Amino acid sequence: MGLFKVRTLCFGLLLAFKICIAADQLVGRLYPGFQASQMQWVEHDGRFLLSKNKIFGFGFYTALDAQSFVLVVIHLQASQVVWTANRGDLLVEKSDKFVFDSNGNVYLERGDRFAWATNTTGERATSLELLDSGNLVLLGDNGRTLWQSFSHPTDTLLSGQDFVEGMRLKSFPRRKKSDYLEFESGDLVLYTGFQIPQTYWSLLHEIKTTVQLLSEF
Known part of the structure; x- marks a missing residue:
């Protein structure tokens, strides 16, 4: 009978501990x-x-x-x-x-x-x-x-979230480098973070290229 009470008490304590841990x-x-x-x-x-x-x-x-x-x-x-x-x-x-x-x-x-x-x-x-x-x-x-x-922001923009001058998105590093999307001097720039950053896309460059193509028609 005494052993049963001890086991019941231990079970009760464990249950109470689990309830405390699993808070809402x-x-x-x-x-x-x-x-x-x-x-x-x-x-x-x-x-x-x-x-x-x-x-x-x-x-x-x-x-x-x-x-x-x-x-x-x-x-x-x-x-x-x-x-x-x-x-x-x-x-x-x-x-x-x-x-x-x-x-x-x-x-x-x-x-x-x-x-x-x-x-x-x-x-x-x-x-x-x-x-x-x-x-x-x-x-x-x-x-x-x-x-x-x-x-x-870190690496994601959500609906309704502003992305303004001075903000930057950064991917998790791959092979010790990250990719960045950044507002820089009024331009939206996508680049790779080597020791010397390598830009591979620019919104202003994209606009200039589109305008140039349209002017040729």
Whole structure:
């Protein structure tokens, strides 16, 4: 009888622990004080925030070596990553945390330093919202936008997202190089990031070529 009680107690503790780990995903937005690690949300594939109509998710995504993680916005139906926070620092482990602190900063830890941050310390941030457009928005008083992922694209543009002077899309490296799409001096340029960048397409050049061809008719 005593052994049965012990087994029942152990089962109850394990069940309670599993329920704590498998927390419900947040929908729409989260608030200052929230923290999350990949290991806490493993049963939800690392995603802890969903957009209102569950079109996009935000959370951890397995990097190339399956031992480290990136923080991403992902289109759920297509399983397509559309924005990545820490592309320059992929060595985030399952115990490292995403943090929305009380001082207005949102960041991803890597050990004792930041792998990524919104750099909004001191701002009166009230919530972090994932929109059905795929835009991740840090809001302040009166709904003021303090930071948004649409202003910091990585390798994907979404419907309704502006692409303006100073922005750049960068592909993941292949053979130690990446391709870039960038607004440069009023021109939209596609180039390969060798030590000396090699441009292989330009919007202005395309327009000039088209105008020249039309003038020949």
